[in-house]
Amino acid sequence: MREITFLEAIREAMSQEMRTNPDVFIMGEDIGLYGGAFGVTNGMLEEFGPERVRSTPISEAAISGAAVGAALTGMRPILEIQFSDFITIAMDNIVNQAAKIRYMFGGKAQVPLVIRTPSGSGAGFAAQHSQSLEAWMVHVPGLKVVQPSTPYDAKGLLKAAIDDNNPVIFYEHKLLYRYKGNVPEEPYSIPLGVADVKREGRDVTIVATAIMVHRALEAAELLEREDGIRVEVIDPRTLVPLDEETIIRSVKKTGRLVVVHEAVKRGGIGGEIASIVAESEAFDYLDAPIVRLGGRPVPIPYNPELEKRAVPQVEDIVQAVRQLLNRA
């Protein structure tokens, strides 16, 4: 199978949908000739024209609302929010409008909208361009939240998101954009709400999201090599809906759980996952307390060394697992 980048996989998913469904279009800031801040839409203007690859003014409140209005009346818009931090300026349309319209209107309307947005730190963009705010979205009934970690998952999940009749927030970690992987050329869909076991193991379960999936896999490799610890790595891939069953099944097998995400630990999705396990039958199988690794409670700093310290790194995961197995 051919290899393409995470970014190319996203572009391919959008382009394939736009070739087959005239209701699908994309809008956002600088997505035309410029190709988007990260180049995700490069070349799409040339193929689809300015009507369907719609460059907008810097007006997050208007473009997010217009996306809701277009979705409400029969289009299937993809909105690119240039950095996920800017979701703050589109918040009313996501939280009070898109998420609630179906319920408020008694099930007589739907908002098939995808908001794609780059998130995460590690690129030197500092406090207002590096956050991981996905837990906010998880908290709002009516939204679905997707957070892929590989090019293969990104393409299949984006197709599923575009085909979904609900508002979906699709997070793209900026450090993953250049990451390569095997991706089939033909369109395919990965159902929302199905986790992927990225590595099988029986000593400890790590549930990790986005870039942390890769750090967990690297840690797992090292732990097996140096300590003989066999780590199971689970990527939920979608936070809403969340595949609780796969996580619970794994913890019952390993008896140990580490949850790792980049978002600030306090109020993060890790607390939710830990609670789900604690409330489940897997609780009786736990041989040790659940461990959560997440971002420090600070804004993302600019200096590269401080920036690294703000979020979990491979060595943090290795250390956490060793401590959990009393091998530190």
Add this chain to the structure above:
Amino acid sequence: MIEKLRKYGVDAEKLVEIFRQCWLIRNFEETVEELFQKGKIYGTMHLCVGQELTAAGACSLLKPEDKIISTHRGHGHCIAKGGDINLMMAELLGRVTGYCKGKGGSMHIADMDKGNLGANGIVAAGIPIAVGAALTSKMKELGYVVLCFFGDGATNEGAFHEGLNLASIWKLPVVFFCENNLYAMSGPIKEMINIDQISKRAAAYGIPGVTIDGNDVYQVIPATAEAIERARRGEGPTLIEAVTYRWKGHSRSDARKYRTREEEMEWKTNKDPIARLKGELLKHGILTEAQADEIQSETKRAVEEAVAFAENSPFPSPDSLEQDVYA
């Protein structure tokens, strides 16, 4: 004067229909207030008594496929766009037969089949949504126009400014219809903006802006009709500022300390849109006094029937709580 409306497709028959709609709205609102006072309506409501003509007049110019976006003060808009008052009243009484199965209430009534894309509890939030609905019309070449209602308070929200700009640069078929009832909750608009007319803000977005007397059918019809036609021709949006007045408070608990009783009396006695329209209809021999009275009582009876329908409707079942969160 009345002949001048004919070129906008508004003849004697249509004027009577507008008059009837105004009465239906007023009777609906007066009844809602009574029911609220009797404790039969829960939560809150925002009544549009005194500003019926903006809704009835503007919506009378729309085709069935055209769309509207409404506000928290949205009962009049829903009725004027052909809404079913039985379903509205059932919604206000929290019944499963209501527009939103009892889950939306006063601020979230929508009628997708009739082109009412919904009331909205967030001030100005409907403006960008209207822009998006107009974008659909343009992209799918559906030919419909979106009439977007909002109040004076909304014009100080960012969504208003961003939305007007976006609709203007994309030349979208939308009419921005500001019902300036002089007060944003308690905030007098003259203290909240530093210009004398909201419509002047249109200049900033390169679109026409006009201020009209929203209680005068001779001003509401031409201004709205021209804006709709401009939108339909693909020339883009217009901002209409229709000056009007809400007779009641902002919502259920409003002591109206921010305005005088004299001011209210002036609007009720000399600027009542229904009385003014009735005067014109009588003067031109379109209706007799008796016919006008019959319209008033016939619409009152229709509202009473709506109350009966609502009161005889079941409440939603407890297990409907988690239904319709996702499609």
